[in-house]
Amino acid sequence: MRKDYFEITYKLRIxxxxxxxxxxxVILFYAFPKVVESELIFEEAEFTEILNVEIVKPLQQQQQFKSARPSIPIEADEESEIDTLDFMDTDIESFGDWGAPPPPPTSGNRPKWVQYDQAPTPKKALRPKYPDICKQAGIEGTVVVSFWVDEAGxxxxxxxxxxxxxxxxxQVCINAxxxxxxxxxxxxxxxVGVPLSMPFNFTLEN
Structure with a gap:
């Protein structure tokens, strides 16, 4: 029996x-992976470029702020660690009294004379009372008293x-x-504060 042509050539066609x-x-394997790989490399390079521009700058700013902060003291665990630390030589005596305000002027270091354009004036007239005992004793005279009136009056x-x-x-003059x-x-x-001298006259006629 004669075999059909398709049956004879079946294996060959397969x-x-x-x-x-x-x-x-094989052609697809060698052709398309190259395109995909090149695209991936391009995208990776582009992503790296973005990271360099947008992320590195904030990190530099954080480093600048971090370097400006003072160091936090940490307690040493052992005495040997304390011995190895370097401390700057500090001359405590050279500090002096930096924060001490100047002492207020006292009667000993106040000027004897101060220039002024307007003299101080009492808000009420000073009229010390003539003591009765002094009147009865016939005592009269002038008492001169010096004192300091400060800038607050x-x-x-x-x-x-x-x-x-x-x-x-x-005493009555001092009290007044x-x-x-x-x-x-x-x-x-x-x-301004100024020194003053004031006389008080006492006469029996008054």
């Missing part, structure tokens, strides 16, 4: 088809001093000065 398929796969009681004394009349309130002296618009 081989040819397999060869064509394999050849096609307040009399420094420690500065009160009798320059000319009448023993029976001195201690209770007095003043409008301070001025240099232009600036208030």
């Amino acid at each position: 081989r040819e088809i397999s060869a064509v398929v394999l050849t096609s796969l 307040i009399v420094d009681q420690s500065s009160i001093e009798i320059l000319q004394s009448v023993p029976c009349l001195d 000065i201690k209770k007095s309130k003043w409008r301070p002296a001025r240099q232009g618009r600036q208030k």
Whole structure:
């Protein structure tokens, strides 16, 4: 019996088809992976470029801020660690009294004379009461008292001093000065403290 042509050539055709398929796969394998790989490399390079521009700069700023911070002291665990530390030599005596404000002026270091444009004036007239005991004893005279009126118009009681004394009349003059309130002296618009001397006259005719 004569065999059909397709049956005779079946194996040959299978081989040819397999060869064509394999050849096609090989061509695709070598052709398309190269394109995909090149695209991946391009995308990776582009992504790396973005990271270099947008991420590195904030990191540099953080490093600058971090370097400006003072170091935090850490307690040493052992005495040997303390011995290995280097401390700067500090001369404590050279500091002196940096924060100490200058002492307020006292009666000993105040100037004897201060220039002013407007003299201090008492808010009320100073009229010490003539003691009855002094009147009965017939004592009269002039008491001169020096004192300091500061820039607030307040009399420094420690500065009160009798320059000319009448023993029976001195205390009433001192009391009158201690209770007095003043409008301070001025240099232009600036208030200043000044020394004053004030006489108090006592006569029996009054």
